[in-house]
Amino acid sequence: MPEELEEDAVLGLMQDRPLVLPCIFHRAERYFGHKNVVTATAGGTVSTSTVSAVCRQVRQLATAFDTLGIGGDARIGTFCWNTEQHLVLYLAAPCTGRVLHTVNIRLFPEQIVYIVNHAADEIMFVDRSLLPVLWPLADQLSTVKYFVVIDDGSAEEIPDSPRVVQYDQLLAISEPYEGDFVIADENAAAAMCYTSGTTGNPKGVAYSHRSTVLHSLAALAADVLGLAERDVVMPIVPMFHANSWGLPYAALLTGTALVLPGPNMSPEALLGLLAENKVTVTAAVPTIWTSAAPLLDDYDLSALRLVLSGGSAVPKALSQKYLDVIGIPVTQVWGMTETSPIATVCTPRTQHSGCSEEERADAHARQGPPVPLVDLRVVDPGTGAQVPWDNDTTGEVQVSGPWIARSYYHSDDHNAAFTGDGWLSTGDVAVCDRYGSVLLVDRSKDLVKSGGEWISSVQLENEIMAHPKVSEAAVIAIPHDRWVERPLACVVVKAGESLTVEEIVEHLESRVAKWWIPDGVEFIDVVPKTSVGKFSKKTLRAQFENYRFPVAETS
Incomplete structure (x- = not known):
């Protein structure tokens, strides 16, 4: 911890403004209102909206939360696909001082009940197509006052209950909030996600406003994702999975157009959206890119400049397939719910100049070096000593940084995940080369x-x-x-x-x-x-x- 400043210490004379999500909201509203937000619906249609329309809905929900009596720091649960309305909630919850809680729609029912009750969500927003999954659990969700149904084109019946409100009707009776959103404390929680709970109960990770803004800024760096206003971004990775790897916030910050794929995760639907909207940056787990690989020749993907993959290691053969067919490899990113999630990115570096084709393929198969502001070390799990970066000696990856978790939300299950000096123990086993580039060997348990x-x-x-x-x-x-x-x-x-x-x-x-x-x-x-x-x-x-x-x- 830094020592206290001496009484006569010279201070910087910069304005002290908190790093909070209203900064991203107001920037998007003022400068990028004309940019498109495209959503594929459950009904099979594609709707085109704008950032301006998204921001108006944010202001309407700010009023609606108060009308419904939702607490000033309440957790706002979402049970949604990647859609325009989910993007609205990404802003409406944290910009009003509340906490966005994205719930993984693919968890077992008992895990969903545990997560919602543990977070104490006061209100749940649910896509109409997902009602058959969530509504049968409603009586077990003890803290939820209202279920707001978003009509995504599905024909599912909407329950007749005083706890059920329709999204469009709620907006229709809610005047937009006027004025600027103000969050005084940048360390206040902005959003939370729960781990997938492969062992024991899922654990909550609470992202602060500060960590989210810094993570968004990092995504704009050239050696990270290099997002720019001229990009078109399509996050296939779910918005309930570690805030869709931070892509929605980073896109709003820099003003990219957004394409949101909705519930249809078929390779044909995803590749069609990529081609039709001339998407330049997209992201998904390897299983998505594996299923899409046989169809690459059938679509014009020439606008793509970056195909991101994370969640598990990308097979070298898969990355090479994309390079051969569309001219760019799959770029690996590594992280986890606890790292917000981007911790490393495998972008090309000067040491790759002059490499043979086989050596480049090996480079693409790595998870890459840590992004700016993230510190990384590889340690012997037995002794805790750091192992040499010789690309041969294995150890557990540990990370530290301003968007890395230091503890879990309302949990005593802490000791195994965090070291005595405050680093996150990831459970991933890796080697590191002399440039700091990580190559995951395995999960320790695998x-x-x-x-x-x-x-x-x-x-x-x-x-x-x-x-x-x-x-x-x-x-x-x-x-x-x-x-x-x-x-x-x-x-x-x-x-x-x-x-x-x-x-x-x-x-x-x-x-x-x-x-x-x-x-x-x-x-x-x-x-x-x-x-x-x-x-x-x-x-x-x-x-x-x-x-x-x-x-x-x-x-």
Whole structure:
């Protein structure tokens, strides 16, 4: 902590203005009202609005919150797709001093109930198409006074209840708030997201106004995302997933046009929106880009300059596919709910000049160096000592910075996630090269410990997915009497193709050490996914908990 300034210390003579989200709102309203906000609806149509219309709705909701008796620092829950109305709520909640709480629509019902009650949401905004998921839980959501239904073109029946209000009707009776929004304390909570809860209950992460503004500014840097007013941004990553990686706020700050894909996540729908709106920057998890890859030739994607992927490692073969077909690779970003989320970005650097095609492909497969203002270290999990940045020694990634969480919301579950000196322990295992570029090896819980040595499930998956007949592959550890654990590969074959275990083994023999080759290969229809689109190895481990390797084992 900084020491107190001496009484006669010389102070800077700059204006002291808090870093708060009204700064982004007022800038967008004053300078970028003409910019388009495009939304694909559940009814199959595409609507085009403007930033000016978004800002007017923000002002109307500011009045509506007060009319409905919603507390001045209440949590405002959202249960929505990526839409214009969700963008409105991104501003209306924090600019009025309240806290935006985006609820993951893909969680199990009991997790949704836990999250809403734990956050004590006073009001829930829900897309009409999602009513069948949320409304059956209404009686269990003890703190929610009202459910505001946003008509997204769905034909779902709207419940007849005094707790249900329709969004359009609410706006119709709400005059716009006049004047500037004022938030005095930049450290006040602006938004909150909950972790996906793969172990135990989900944990809340509360983003401050200050952290959100700084994260938005960082996204504009050339070596981060380089967002500019001339860009057209389409965040495919859900707005309920770590604030859509901060893209909506960064886009509003710099004045880009926005394209919001709504509920249709089919590859055809997404690629159509990218092509029709000449999108320049887009972001999604690897499973989205994997499903879209076979269709790339069918769409004009020449406007794209940046295809972002995060949430899990991107297979090198997938990034190379995009480079070959549309001329740009998939760019990896790394982070987590606790990091707001962008912590590293794998943008091209001077050290890549003169690299061979294969070396460039290897560079694209990294998560990259930390973005400005984020500090990163890789430590030995046993001793806590930092490991050398030699691109070989593995350790756990720990991060620190102004948009990195220091604790969880109303939780005592703290010790495992945060170090004594205030850094976030991510649980990700990685190596770092001499330039500070991170290459994730695995999640600590997903490593395979074979005979006292570690096998990276991520690297093994990437090599399997480089096979031209493989669509997806996930590797899990299976107990072994002799070697403690050995890898089992769960493989999805591309439609119309056939593949044998022998072909998988032959493919791997020239790519990985012999002792890395899985002792078993199981062909499955699909790799199960978590609520945010990552491979659910927890599900696979449960599915194969009684698995026994074939008698003829690889040793």
